[in-house]
């Protein structure tokens with residue numbers, strides 16, 4: 273499977289085209305809407321999320337609740353476009369700086385300056401419009417199709433917040449994935465630990481009051497992936513590599529860890545590797561899951577646990593120093609309407625981006641044009657490895 277997205281942040285719409293979804297997979301508009309609406313929630317977001325309602329319109333590839341095997345085109349409208357029709361119009365306009373809302377003072381940490389240099393845009397709004405994380409609504413729509421596929425294959429996935437501005441959520445042992453999904457859904461910061469919830473919200477409010485921004489850590493947890501998905505045979509077939517790359521591609525994400533992650537560097541091997549056990553009922557399993565569900569570029573059959581680090585939002589209401597690209601004079605960076613913390617939303621984005629990589633790996637390994645055949649091939653494989 274592959275997907276492309278198109279659309280500017282304040283343009284008319286976002287478009288996603290997904291190719292390679294097998295035919296006859298159940299898919300309802302609500303499977304996707306649930307995800308796109310969830311992405312909009314979370315304490316710390318700016319006014320834009322009050323303007324938008326990210327309901328998708330399925331334009332092709334689905335009929336009467338089932339996929340056709342043809343490309344699936346999904347559209348999310350930008351309701352904010354009505355306020356930007358002159359600024360974002362496709363026809364030439366007179367060189368009126370007021371109408372264009374020209375951006376000439378790049379924001380440190382955003383794509384403004386590097387994008388301007390690369391594409392030759394003297395008006396950095398041309399960079400901002402596509403580099404904006406508005407595009408993650410389109411990626412979540414693609415991920416929601418993948419997540420639906422995983423669900424029909426008996427694989428559940430959930431994304432939540434582990435840390436905001438250094439405030440860490442405690443580990444809650446023994447939560448089922450259903451509980452994880454429910455608790456994080458109800459929390460305004462998508463955290464599993466209600467004791468720290470208020471502290472995180474206070475930190476976000478304080479950052480906003482200070483004209484500053486904060487980042488954090490998101491975690492995605494997956495249950496039901498059998499062992500041996502992905503491959504060790506070539507670098508670009510390693511599934512942990514693909515997942516890590518996809519997570520790093522999310523706006524503002526600066527690091528990825530599987531399981532205990534960087535902590536592995538500080539421990540002996542005996543405290544890192546997961547001992548192998550066997551039972552008649554379940555076949556092979558592990559006593560622990562410190563490596564987070566991957567060995568040798570393949571799944572181990574244990575839950576996949578992956579963390580992503582999000583830096584603080586670059587747009588600051590108390591801006592950092594920058595340079596005006598027209599005058600070359602030092603100036604404060606430009607200020608655009610902005611979130612102060614988007615870590616809770618980013619956890620939903622990360623969940624869907626990981627879902628796409630996992631669903632894609634399954635469609636590569638159990639190639640089929642028809643979803644029921646894919647499901648049967650996966651079930652047969654599960655039985656084969658259980659008896660191995």
Ligand SMILES: Cc1cc2nc3c(=O)[nH]c(=O)nc-3n(C[C@H](O)[C@H](O)[C@H](O)COP(=O)(O)O)c2cc1C
Pocket residue numbers: 318381382383403404405408522523524525585586587609610611612614617618621
């Ligand atoms: C859900 C989400 C919302 C975001 N909201 C904003 C925002 O309101 N203002 C901003 O400056 N950056 C925001 N960002 C981050 C920028 O999009 C990101 O920093 C920018 O594209 C530069 O890319 P890089 O940080 O990956 O280098 C957001 C990111 C995500 C994932």
Ligand SMILES: C=C(O[C@@H]1CC(C(=O)O)=C[C@@H](OP(=O)(O)O)[C@H]1O)C(=O)O
Pocket residue numbers: 281318319320321403404405406407408409523608609610611
């Ligand atoms: C629009 C979304 O996020 C946007 C991401 C973003 C950025 O610079 O990344 C900047 C802000 O855009 P605006 O200036 O229009 O408010 C966020 O609101 C969204 O998540 O749907």
